[in-house]
Amino acid sequence: MTAAVRHLYIHLPFCSSRCGYCDFVTVVGRRGEHDRYVDALLAELELERDSLAPRLETIFLGGGTPTFTKPAALRRALRGLPLADEVTVEANPETVTPELARLLMEEGVTRMSLGAQSFQPRLLSVLERHAGPNDVRRAFYHLRDAGFDNISLDLIYGIPGQRPSDLETDIDEALALGPEHLSCYELEAKPGTRFTHAHGEELDRQAEALEDYFERVVDRLTAAGYRWYETANFCRTGEAAGARDLRSRHNVAYWLGRDYVGLGIGAVSTVAGRRRRNTPRLAAYLETLEAGTMPPREIEDLAADTRLREKVMLGLRLDEPFQLEEADGVVDRTALGRLEDLGLLIWRAGEDGEEDLVLTHRGRLLGGGVTAELLV
Amino acid sequence: MQQDRIRNFSIIAHIDHGKSTLADRILELTETVSGREMREQLLDSMELERERGITIKAQAVRVLWKGHQLNLIDTPGHVDFTYEVSRSLQACEGAVLVVDAAQGVEAQTVANAYLAIENDLELLPVVNKIDLPQADPEGTARELADLIGGDPADVVRISAKTGQSVAEVLDAVVERIPPPAGDHEAPPRALIFDSSYDQYRGVVAFVRVVDGVFRTRERLQAMAQGTRFEAEELGFFSPTMRASGTLEAGEVGYVITGLKDVSRLRVGDTLTSVERPAIQALPGYKDVKPMVFAGLFPTDSDDYPDLRDALERLKLNDAALVYEPETSQALGFGFRCGFLGLLHMEIVRERLEREFDLDLLVTAPNVAYRVLTKDGQEVEVHNPAEMPAEIERVEEPYIRASIIVPKEYVGPVMELCTERRGRFDHMEYLSEERAVLIYELPLSEVVVDFYDQLKSRTRGYASFDYDVIGFREGDLVRLDVLIAGESVDALSLILHRDSAYGRGRALVDKLREEIPRQLFDVPVQAAIGSRVVARETIKAKRKDVLAKCYGGDITRKRKLLERQKAGKRRMKQVGAVEVPQEAFLAVLNLEGSK
Numbered sequence: 016m017t018a019a020v021r022h023l024y025i026h027l028p029f030c031s032s033r034c035g036y037c038d039f040v041t042v043v044g045r046r047g048e049h050d051r052y053v054d055a056l057l058a059e060l061e062l063e064r065d066s067l068a069p070r071l072e073t074i075f076l077g078g079g080t081p082t083f084t085k086p087a088a089l090r091r092a093l094r095g096l097p098l099a100d101e102v103t104v105e106a107n108p109e110t111v112t113p114e115l116a117r118l119l120m121e122e123g124v125t126r127m128s129l130g131a132q133s134f135q136p137r138l139l140s141v142l143e144r145h146a147g148p149n150d151v152r153r154a155f156y157h158l159r160d161a162g163f164d165n166i167s168l169d170l171i172y173g174i175p176g177q178r179p180s181d182l183e184t185d186i187d188e189a190l191a192l193g194p195e196h197l198s199c200y201e202l203e204a205k206p207g208t209r210f211t212h213a214h215g216e217e218l219d220r221q222a223e224a225l226e227d228y229f230e231r232v233v234d235r236l237t238a239a240g241y242r243w244y245e246t247a248n249f250c251r252t253g254e255a256a257g258a259r260d261l262r263s264r265h266n267v268a269y270w271l272g273r274d275y276v277g278l279g280i281g282a283v284s285t286v287a288g289r290r291r292r293n294t295p296r297l298a299a300y301l302e303t304l305e306a307g308t309m310p311p312r313e314i315e316d317l318a319a320d321t322r323l324r325e326k327v328m329l330g331l332r333l334d335e336p337f338q339l340e341e342a343d344g345v346v347d348r349t350a351l352g353r354l355e356d357l358g359l360l361i362w363r364a365g366e367d368g369e370e371d372l373v374l375t376h377r378g379r380l381l382g383g384g385v386t387a388e389l390l391v
Numbered sequence: 392m393q394q395d396r397i398r399n400f401s402i403i404a405h406i407d408h409g410k411s412t413l414a415d416r417i418l419e420l421t422e423t424v425s426g427r428e429m430r431e432q433l434l435d436s437m438e439l440e441r442e443r444g445i446t447i448k449a450q451a452v453r454v455l456w457k458g459h460q461l462n463l464i465d466t467p468g469h470v471d472f473t474y475e476v477s478r479s480l481q482a483c484e485g486a487v488l489v490v491d492a493a494q495g496v497e498a499q500t501v502a503n504a505y506l507a508i509e510n511d512l513e514l515l516p517v518v519n520k521i522d523l524p525q526a527d528p529e530g531t532a533r534e535l536a537d538l539i540g541g542d543p544a545d546v547v548r549i550s551a552k553t554g555q556s557v558a559e560v561l562d563a564v565v566e567r568i569p570p571p572a573g574d575h576e577a578p579p580r581a582l583i584f585d586s587s588y589d590q591y592r593g594v595v596a597f598v599r600v601v602d603g604v605f606r607t608r609e610r611l612q613a614m615a616q617g618t619r620f621e622a623e624e625l626g627f628f629s630p631t632m633r634a635s636g637t638l639e640a641g642e643v644g645y646v647i648t649g650l651k652d653v654s655r656l657r658v659g660d661t662l663t664s665v666e667r668p669a670i671q672a673l674p675g676y677k678d679v680k681p682m683v684f685a686g687l688f689p690t691d692s693d694d695y696p697d698l699r700d701a702l703e704r705l706k707l708n709d710a711a712l713v714y715e716p717e718t719s720q721a722l723g724f725g726f727r728c729g730f731l732g733l734l735h736m737e738i739v740r741e742r743l744e745r746e747f748d749l750d751l752l753v754t755a756p757n758v759a760y761r762v763l764t765k766d767g768q769e770v771e772v773h774n775p776a777e778m779p780a781e782i783e784r785v786e787e788p789y790i791r792a793s794i795i796v797p798k799e800y801v802g803p804v805m806e807l808c809t810e811r812r813g814r815f816d817h818m819e820y821l822s823e824e825r826a827v828l829i830y831e832l833p834l835s836e837v838v839v840d841f842y843d844q845l846k847s848r849t850r851g852y853a854s855f856d857y858d859v860i861g862f863r864e865g866d867l868v869r870l871d872v873l874i875a876g877e878s879v880d881a882l883s884l885i886l887h888r889d890s891a892y893g894r895g896r897a898l899v900d901k902l903r904e905e906i907p908r909q910l911f912d913v914p915v916q917a918a919i920g921s922r923v924v925a926r927e928t929i930k931a932k933r934k935d936v937l938a939k940c941y942g943g944d945i946t947r948k949r950k951l952l953e954r955q956k957a958g959k960r961r962m963k964q965v966g967a968v969e970v971p972q973e974a975f976l977a978v979l980n981l982e983g984s985k
Contacts, residue, residue: 024942200939201938226932227933229933229934230933246936246938246940247938247939269940283942283945283946292943315946325945325949328948328949332936353967379936380934380936381910381932381933381934382935383936383937384910384955387952387955390956
């Protein structure tokens, strides 16, 4: 009997339209299917119930655009979920009405993640986002009005045509709203997306400028009192946080290598050394669950050393020390020394013989390269 | 056969002037082969030679013409084999000098003509290809007569292709080339003018008997090297091998030695009988030393044993090829090989790649240097990485180059030779249109890209030949390339001080382009000793992270990381710096093209 899983991800794939840069599993429109989908989700939850703890630590509803789901269906989904300490829902600004905000609060959602991306109409239209800057602010206020005291904003930088001053403005605008949490992503031109087709060359050209942007984001947000607790994530800390730990507990669970169950199309679970991905096809998902069986899944068995490698890869994204004993045999000790000499990490041994390592500021900016170097 | 019935001769010609075609016609006309047996260019037996239009290994064919035994000795056709050519010529009393009526006299024609004159050979001038529409038989005959100091009227005008007047050439051979004049009764002496290796019969020596008689089963000795063996078989080619039991004074033929190593029987040595040895060896034996060196590395390090086997097999047939294992931190395990010259190097490389299917990385070639160290030791250096740090004096090999060009290209050729540290000796006009320029040049300036430059600056009209004339002191330095403070052995160069700055700059710039940015700043320097002549810095990466990584992305991100890791494994490690093999290739290409 393996330990019960305490982290649950729910995929709500529906969107009003697909943004050019997005490579998530999404379903455009299909309002007629929302109820059917929620039924299937709840059916899958029943099938997975045994592997879940009776009370969960975290639930995360991501998408797609979870808040695009028809309100009644969304409410049903939320009501059907187990109890959890942290329940996060992703939202697109244009979908957040005062009514929706109240609904979410009533149904036990504790944390909102709002996809702002930028505050400039020109750049938002490059991203094919529907919301304007005022929609972002309005959505934020609706959530605050409904009582949400833990709101995260997503920002994207490296948008084709974005100037350094544009980035500064976006950071200013985001900080002005005073969110508890910020996620800042460099725009990834993922292969095969419409966006890469249209803007790939421009993105290549600005690759060097992007190095600057990453440093700028980190410097600005840390200067504003945010903790850079993960490569792309920042949270309020100290007095402004009211002594709360405002990190995304759900995501921290991924980075610590904990098990999680994912429900919905394309959702991934990792339980007891086995990773599985549900079919991304809506019809197949619905039909199998309506027939009372598990949806089609891709299975990946993770070898012990693969799990350790992942643990290193994920753990080094965090600002907290990584315990070396958790990566026994997959870390190259000569590389450790070399990277320490380069000022990229600090390698410490406690009196009890326990060793840990922490990446320095520069080491974190180069975290991918450092990880590649460290792993044997 | 009586010596006054024997004529030994070579055909000497520039590449493509028709030497092989003439040889073929002679074999047909003398009924040595029937027309049906006739294979184009019969004497060139190796596939590679046929493709390149050159001949590496000499052979001798015996033909009969109007009661005379004529031995046609084929000569290697290129500058790198000058010594072998001179040995082949020494086996003859005369030479047919063939010039293309449309091309006129070329550098190799001149070089070989002088070589023949030095060997006291009777020269028989022939203008070939008179059937070509653009042929100028009269002008060419005048050039040829001027060159060898004769009368244009004595020049035979032929078409080897159609067979026109080839019989006149054979008549002239009998009439004008003197018969051999050895002592039939003296202790036997024979000059080894070539050898080859047969996997069943061992080393086969090609010999010209000067005195006495050799017999099958006789115990023989090579006088310079002291190698002894029993003559398993004696004979001649006509055109295939025919055993004859004896080889007598004046005759040309082969000796099957049973030796398993070509290096034990060197061209130029004298064979004699163990029972009745000659006192004095024939003159002119020289231990030929390689002049050009390069590192050969398998692109895939797993192929190292295959490369070693291939070199061993080539060596069986090529006594001039030398090699020793070399380890380079950048290129791994390979061999430092010595060659007679550039063409020899090209041939070896092509044979390795073609016959042995190897994928090779070849370092920029360098020459042999004679170094006097500060503590008075003399060393010969074949690899820039081995150049001692404390040097009193360095000498490098020099050549005497003759370059023949149409007069409008004299300027560009002089410019090129000056750029390459050439010293002008003199210039002569061969005709109103064409001149021969004589320059003395450091061999090192010629081994890299000289021939291509010469051709491109003269629209292909220049022809070029050279002789190594000895070693001379030069203001030479070793230029090292340092990546993050570590010297990269495979990239060290020995060059003239004046070009060190420019080459250093070019090397450093190229490496900066080719080496990916690392997690730290990487200085790339070119230095002479401790003095840095060029420097660039590959700035450290400032960002190397995957933007986001959540539950659904972990597998994909891990695979990205594994790919990054696999990419690193393919890199060569210079200190802490990962350098892609392509970077070395790009730099070696740069070195190969100045």
